[in-house]
Amino acid sequence: MQTWTLLPSLALLHLFSPGGSHGRLSILIYHRVPFQPDPLFPDEGGAETFDRQMRLLTTCFNVISLFDAVQGLRQGKLPSRAACVTFDDGYADNAEVALPILQKHDIFATFFVAAGFLDGGRMWNDTVIELIRRAPGERLDLSGMGLGQFEIGTLPQRRQAIHSVLGKLKYLPPDLRRSRVEAMCALIPVRLPTNLMMTSEQIRVLHNAGMEIGGHTANHPILARLENDAARAEIATGKEMLESIIRAPVRLFAYPNGKPGNDYLPDHVRMVKDLGFDAAVSTAHGAARMGGDLYQLPRFTPWDRGQVRFTLRMAQNMLKAVEAG
Numbered sequence: 001m002q003t004w005t006l007l008p009s010l011a012l013l014h015l016f017s018p019g020g021s022h023g024r025l026s027i028l029i030y031h032r033v034p035f036q037p038d039p040l041f042p043d044e045g046g047a048e049t050f051d052r053q054m055r056l057l058t059t060c061f062n063v064i065s066l067f068d069a070v071q072g073l074r075q076g077k078l079p080s081r082a083a084c085v086t087f088d089d090g091y092a093d094n095a096e097v098a099l100p101i102l103q104k105h106d107i108f109a110t111f112f113v114a115a116g117f118l119d120g121g122r123m124w125n126d127t128v129i130e131l132i133r134r135a136p137g138e139r140l141d142l143s144g145m146g147l148g149q150f151e152i153g154t155l156p157q158r159r160q161a162i163h164s165v166l167g168k169l170k171y172l173p174p175d176l177r178r179s180r181v182e183a184m185c186a187l188i189p190v191r192l193p194t195n196l197m198m199t200s201e202q203i204r205v206l207h208n209a210g211m212e213i214g215g216h217t218a219n220h221p222i223l224a225r226l227e228n229d230a231a232r233a234e235i236a237t238g239k240e241m242l243e244s245i246i247r248a249p250v251r252l253f254a255y256p257n258g259k260p261g262n263d264y265l266p267d268h269v270r271m272v273k274d275l276g277f278d279a280a281v282s283t284a285h286g287a288a289r290m291g292g293d294l295y296q297l298p299r300f301t302p303w304d305r306g307q308v309r310f311t312l313r314m315a316q317n318m319l320k321a322v323e324a325g
């Protein structure tokens, strides 16, 4: 590839993101990286897409570890076009599929792991997804648990049903949500996977490869929906569990779901500080700057809305043009 053809795009990114005290930090969020694209969520891509995105990212940005970026923000020494890669929740494919691709591109990513699901656990949203993926027949009647009726004859219909059920369950009190999901399990007689999340050994593999393991609570609750004592215990327990696995400090934290004011509140920011984390990330969009709150660093989903997507897309197009030519 002739990198000079990318120069206009790099110049643009440089303009948006100079180094030093005016530096801006782009932090990307990933969740699952399946080997092949999931037929239910084909837009999210698989290993090939991820590999392409990491190649583009390292071409256009200075990709550094989030821990180094936090130090850079603290000291006004961020490189120009700084970017970090993060993963939420602790999916097994992060170790199986993403790790070798990250290593190929020399990227040191951060993995925010909900520690309570390691070694055979499953998050409630994945239980819903896997139930509806496997449900037999063309119609699914969940009206008995107040969730509605769905046509599931086609993949788009199943995707729509998943979207609708997740939306209805997301902000229910945890106990009520658990009972609804259990009722769904009783109604849909299928075997569910127990290997979606990482094992403790996979966490150690990531850590030993130089990747950062970050806290994401024990059970992934919406912190804003918990009493303060319970929220604090969730954050603290998750940290302790991960530290006992990697035998090293867990220094960074990601708020579950991550929308400020909705999913977490100023009290939770204080708790994260008090529990000894060095910095924390939200899911508010944007790029982090010096002087911003290191305990609420914004992140964005790759190729989602916003200015960064625009420049990345542009660079991507240029990359395509180079390859075609």
Ligand SMILES: [Zn+2]
Binding pocket: 088, 089, 216, 220, 256, 257
């Ligand atoms: Zn999460």
